[in-house]
Amino acid sequence: MIDAAAQAAAGNDTIRPTVERRKRLSPAALAVTNEKVPEAYSPIVIAGLVRLADFVLIAGVGIALYLGYVARRDGVHWEYIAAIIGMTVTAVISFQAADIYQVQVFRGTLKQMTRMISAWSFVFLLFIGASFFAKLGGDVSRLWLASFYVIGLALLIVGRLVLRNLVRHWARQGRLDRRTIIVGSDENGERLINALKAQEDDDSDIRLLGVFDDRNDSRALDTCAGSPKLGKIDDILEFARRTRVDLVLFALPISAETRILDMLKKLWVLPVDIRLSAHTNKLRFRPRAYSYLGNVPTLEVFEAPITDWDQVTKRLFDHVVGGLILLAAAPVMALVALAIKLDSPGPVLFRQKRFGFNNERIDVFKFRSMYHHLADPTASKVVTRNDPRVTRVGKFIRRTSLDELPQLFNVVFKSNLSLVGPRPHAVQGKLQHRLFDETVDGYFARHRVKPGITGWAQINGWRGEIDNEEKIQKRVEFDLYYIENWSVLFDLFILLKTPWALLKGENAY
Structure with missing residues (x-):
C-alpha cells in the first residue's frame, strides 16, 4: 500500500517546493518593518489594574491598622470593616473623578500627586463629617483614623512613584505607542500630521510611522510634513503584517467618498482601528459623534476586534x-x-x-x-x-x-x-x-x-x-x-x- 501511495504521489504531484508570495515593499517601508517592536500594553487595562491595586492597598492598610490596634483593644466590630470598605470605594471613585486614572497622568509627578492628595483628603473629611452627623464621632479611634490617613497616603505616593517609573520605561520601549499610518500624502495629510505633532509635548501616544497614498503623480508628496511616503494603499496590507500597526488614519476629506470606500474594501481585513480624520472637513457632526486623538477629531470606521x-x-x-x-x-x-x-x-x-x-x-x-x-x-x-x-x-x-x-x-x-x-x-x-x-x-x-x-x-x-x-x-x-x-x-x-x-x-x- 505504501509503494502504491508513493507511485500515486509521484505520478500526480510533480510538486516543487512552493514559494510563498510576499509583496515587495519600498526601502523606506522596509526600514520601518525591520525595527524591533515589542508587544503593546493596553492603557485601558493598565488603568484598570491600577484601580484594583489602589482598592487592595487602601482596604489592606485600613483593615491591618484596625486589627493591629483597635480590634486588639475593643474586639472586632464589623461596622469598622464596612466603614473601611466604604471609604475605599469612595477613594477610588474620587480618584476617578480627579482624572488620575490615565496613562498620560501616570507619566507625570506633580499633577497626579496634587490631585491624589486632594482626593484622599476629601475622603477623610467626608468620613469625619458623616461620623459627626451620625453622632458616631466618639466611637471612632482618632489614632486609627490619623494613622490610616498618613500611612495610606504615604503608600499611595510610593506606589505612584513606582508606577511613574514603570510607565516611563514602557513608553521608552514603545509599548504604549499607538503606531499610526496616515492615508493621504497631500496638503490634507500635512495639516493632519502637523496637528498631531503639535500635541507631542503633551505626552501624546501617537507614533507616526509614515504615509501611504493611492496616487503616483505629483499630487502625492514624497515627504509629508516630515513623514516619508512608504508606498501605495495595496502595500499597507503587507506592511501591517510585517510590523505592528495600531491605527490607520485617513487624511482624505469626506467628499472623496469613492476613493475612501475603495480603500476600505482593501483595508478592513486588518486587525487595526481605522478612522477618518475630521479636522479639515467643513461638515460638522454632534460632538459625541467624534472620538479624539488629543484635540484632533476623528470618525471611527472600523475597530480592532477583541481588545483591552x-x-x-x-x-x-x-x-x-x-x-x-x-x-x-x-x-x-x-x-x-x-x-x-x-x-x-x-x-x-x-x-x-x-x-x-x-x-x-x-x-x-x-x-x-x-x-x-x-x-x-x-x-x-x-x-x-x-x-x-x-x-x-x-x-x-x-x-x-x-x-x-x-x-x-x-x-x-x-x-x-x-x-x-x-x-x-x-x-x-x-x-x-x-x-x-x-x-x-x-x-x-x-x-x-x-x-x-x-x-x-x-x-x-x-x-x-x-x-x-x-x-x-x-x-x-x-x-x-x-x-x-x-x-x-x-x-x-x-x-x-x-x-x-x-x-x-x-x-x-
Missing part, C-alpha cells in the same frame, strides 16, 4: 480552560501516540505552517496521520476520501479530530492559538489550484483574531475537505460572524458543542 479587557479575558480563558483540557486529555494523547508509533515508522507529532493572527505564519502541532515520507507540510494537496497517503490510525484520528489534540500545546504554551476561533488554514491551502484568498473576497478578515482549535464554522458542519467554493465561503461567513459577536459565553457554548460535532464526523477524512 476582552483580550485579557480570552487569554485567561484559553490558558485556564486549555490547561485543564490538556490534563484531562493527556491519557488519550498518550494512547494515540502509542498507536501511531506502532502503526508506521516516523515521528508521532507533525508540524504544519498555518495562518495565525494577522497572517502571521505559525507552526501548528498535530498527530501524524500520514506516512512520514508522504507528508505534506504546506498542505498543497487536500486530503480526500480514501487518500492513500493516510495511515490506518490516521484515518481514525482524522475522522474523530484526535489528530488536533496536540494543538493544545499551541494554546497553553505558545499562545499562538486559542481554544475557539477561526480554524487556521494551511498557508498553501487551495481550491481547484487557486489559493483560498483568491477564491473568497475578504478571506484574510478571518485573521483579525487569533485562530482556534474549534470554531463556529466547525460546529455548524463546515469542517474537513474543501472541494467546492461554497464550503470555503461558508467557513469565512461563519468565522466573520464569530468575530463580530464574540463573547466568553459564545466561546463556552462552542466548546461544549464541539464533542457532539466531532462525533458526527462529517467531511473529515
Whole structure:
C-alpha cells in the first residue's frame, strides 16, 4: 500500500517546493518593518489594574491598622470593616473623578500627586463629617483614623512613584505607542500630521510611522510634513503584517467618498482601528459623534476586534480552560501516540505552517496521520476520501479530530492559538489550484483574531475537505460572524458543542 501511495504521489504531484508570495515593499517601508517592536500594553487595562491595586492597598492598610490596634483593644466590630470598605470605594471613585486614572497622568509627578492628595483628603473629611452627623464621632479611634490617613497616603505616593517609573520605561520601549499610518500624502495629510505633532509635548501616544497614498503623480508628496511616503494603499496590507500597526488614519476629506470606500474594501481585513480624520472637513457632526486623538477629531470606521479587557479575558480563558483540557486529555494523547508509533515508522507529532493572527505564519502541532515520507507540510494537496497517503490510525484520528489534540500545546504554551476561533488554514491551502484568498473576497478578515482549535464554522458542519467554493465561503461567513459577536459565553457554548460535532464526523477524512 505504501509503494502504491508513493507511485500515486509521484505520478500526480510533480510538486516543487512552493514559494510563498510576499509583496515587495519600498526601502523606506522596509526600514520601518525591520525595527524591533515589542508587544503593546493596553492603557485601558493598565488603568484598570491600577484601580484594583489602589482598592487592595487602601482596604489592606485600613483593615491591618484596625486589627493591629483597635480590634486588639475593643474586639472586632464589623461596622469598622464596612466603614473601611466604604471609604475605599469612595477613594477610588474620587480618584476617578480627579482624572488620575490615565496613562498620560501616570507619566507625570506633580499633577497626579496634587490631585491624589486632594482626593484622599476629601475622603477623610467626608468620613469625619458623616461620623459627626451620625453622632458616631466618639466611637471612632482618632489614632486609627490619623494613622490610616498618613500611612495610606504615604503608600499611595510610593506606589505612584513606582508606577511613574514603570510607565516611563514602557513608553521608552514603545509599548504604549499607538503606531499610526496616515492615508493621504497631500496638503490634507500635512495639516493632519502637523496637528498631531503639535500635541507631542503633551505626552501624546501617537507614533507616526509614515504615509501611504493611492496616487503616483505629483499630487502625492514624497515627504509629508516630515513623514516619508512608504508606498501605495495595496502595500499597507503587507506592511501591517510585517510590523505592528495600531491605527490607520485617513487624511482624505469626506467628499472623496469613492476613493475612501475603495480603500476600505482593501483595508478592513486588518486587525487595526481605522478612522477618518475630521479636522479639515467643513461638515460638522454632534460632538459625541467624534472620538479624539488629543484635540484632533476623528470618525471611527472600523475597530480592532477583541481588545483591552476582552483580550485579557480570552487569554485567561484559553490558558485556564486549555490547561485543564490538556490534563484531562493527556491519557488519550498518550494512547494515540502509542498507536501511531506502532502503526508506521516516523515521528508521532507533525508540524504544519498555518495562518495565525494577522497572517502571521505559525507552526501548528498535530498527530501524524500520514506516512512520514508522504507528508505534506504546506498542505498543497487536500486530503480526500480514501487518500492513500493516510495511515490506518490516521484515518481514525482524522475522522474523530484526535489528530488536533496536540494543538493544545499551541494554546497553553505558545499562545499562538486559542481554544475557539477561526480554524487556521494551511498557508498553501487551495481550491481547484487557486489559493483560498483568491477564491473568497475578504478571506484574510478571518485573521483579525487569533485562530482556534474549534470554531463556529466547525460546529455548524463546515469542517474537513474543501472541494467546492461554497464550503470555503461558508467557513469565512461563519468565522466573520464569530468575530463580530464574540463573547466568553459564545466561546463556552462552542466548546461544549464541539464533542457532539466531532462525533458526527462529517467531511473529515
